Amino acid sequence: MHEIARLRVLNSYVDAVTFQSSLDAAVALAKDRATTSYVVAINPEKIMIAQREPFIANFIERADLLLPDGIGVVVAAKWLCGKRLERTPGADLAEALIRVSGEQGLDVFLFGASEPVNSATAREMRNRYPNARIVGRRNGYLSANEYDALVEQINSSGANVLLVALGSPKQEEWIATYGERLNVGLCMGVGGAFDTYAGAVKRAPRVWQNARLEWLYRLLCQPRRLWRQRRIFLFAARVLLAKISRAFSRPAKPE
Ligand code: UDP
Numbered sequence: 001m002h003e004i005a006r007l008r009v010l011n012s013y014v015d016a017v018t019f020q021s022s023l024d025a026a027v028a029l030a031k032d033r034a035t036t037s038y039v040v041a042i043n044p045e046k047i048m049i050a051q052r053e054p055f056i057a058n059f060i061e062r063a064d065l066l067l068p069d070g071i072g073v074v075v076a077a078k079w080l081c082g083k084r085l086e087r088t089p090g091a092d093l094a095e096a097l098i099r100v101s102g103e104q105g106l107d108v109f110l111f112g113a114s115e116p117v118n119s120a121t122a123r124e125m126r127n128r129y130p131n132a133r134i135v136g137r138r139n140g141y142l143s144a145n146e147y148d149a150l151v152e153q154i155n156s157s158g159a160n161v162l163l164v165a166l167g168s169p170k171q172e173e174w175i176a177t178y179g180e181r182l183n184v185g186l187c188m189g190v191g192g193a194f195d196t197y198a199g200a201v202k203r204a205p206r207v208w209q210n211a212r213l214e215w216l217y218r219l220l221c222q223p224r225r226l227w228r229q230r231r232i233f234l235f236a237a238r239v240l241l242a243k244i245s246r247a248f249s250r251p252a253k254p255e
Pocket of ligand 1: 112113114117139140141165166167168170190191192193194195
C-alpha cells in the first residue's frame with residue numbers, strides 16, 4: 001500500500017486520498033486479517049465533536065484511513081493546507097466495497113440500523129451486485145449483553161469487512177470496545193448509510209451533489225437534524241478564522 005499523506009485540519013486529521021486510492025487502500029486493509037484496521041469518514045460535524053471529546057479525537061488519530069467525507073473538509077483542506085482533495089463519502093466507499101467484494105474475494109458483514117432496514121440493505125445490495133459476498137447481518141438494536149454473541153457471529157461468518165451503521169458516536173464506541181476481539185480486516189462506521197441503501201432515506205439528487213450542497217439537502221429534508229448540524233456552521237466559522245489569522249501572521253515579503 002502506498003504511503004498516504006495525513007493532513008491536519010483544525011485539531012483533527014484527514015487523509016489525502018482520491019475515491020479510487022481510498023478503495024484500493026480499504027481492499028488491502030480488508031484482506032489483511034492479522035490486524036483489525038478501521039476507516040473513519042471525516043466531516044465537519046465529526047471534527048467539531050473531536051474538539052471537545054478526547055475519545056473521538058483519539059479514535060480519529062488512531063484510524064488507518066480517514067476519508068474526506070464532507071465538502072466542508074475538502075474546502076478546509078484547500079484553504080488551510082493548500083491541498084486539493086476529492087470528496088470521498090463514506091457511504092459511497094462502503095457501497096464500493098460491497099460492489100468489489102465478489103471479484104476481490106472479500107466477505108462482508110452488515111451490522112446496524114433497524115431490522116427492516118438491515119434486511120432491505122442486504123437484499124438491495126445483492127440485487128445491485130449479484131456477485132456481492134454478504135456473509136452475515138444483524139440489526140443495531142441489541143442490548144449490551146447480546147454483543148458477545150454478535151462478536152462470535154461476526155467471527156464465525158469469516159467476514160473480512162464489517163460495516164457498522166449505529167450513527168456517531170455510538171458506532172465509534174462500539175468499534176473501540178469490540179474491535180480488538182474481531183477477526184475482520186476492516187471495520188467501518190457508516191452512520192445512516194443503510195437507510196439510504198434501503199431507500200428509507202433519500203440521498204440528494206445528483207444536481208445537489210454536484211453543486212456540493214448535499215449537506216443542505218439533508219438539512220431541508222430532515223430539519224430535526226438542524227440542532228445536530230449546527231456544528232457545520234461552527235466549523236465554517238473556525239476555518240474562516242484560521243484562514244484570516246494565517247493571512248495576517250504571514251511574514252511580510254522582503255522589499
Ligand atoms: N442506529 C442503530 N442502533 C442504535 C441507534 C441508531 O442501529 O442504537 C441506527 C439508526 O437506525 C440509523 C443509524 O444508526 O440507521 C444512524 O443514522 P444517522 O443518520 O443518525 O447517523 P449519522 O450518519 O448522522 O451518524
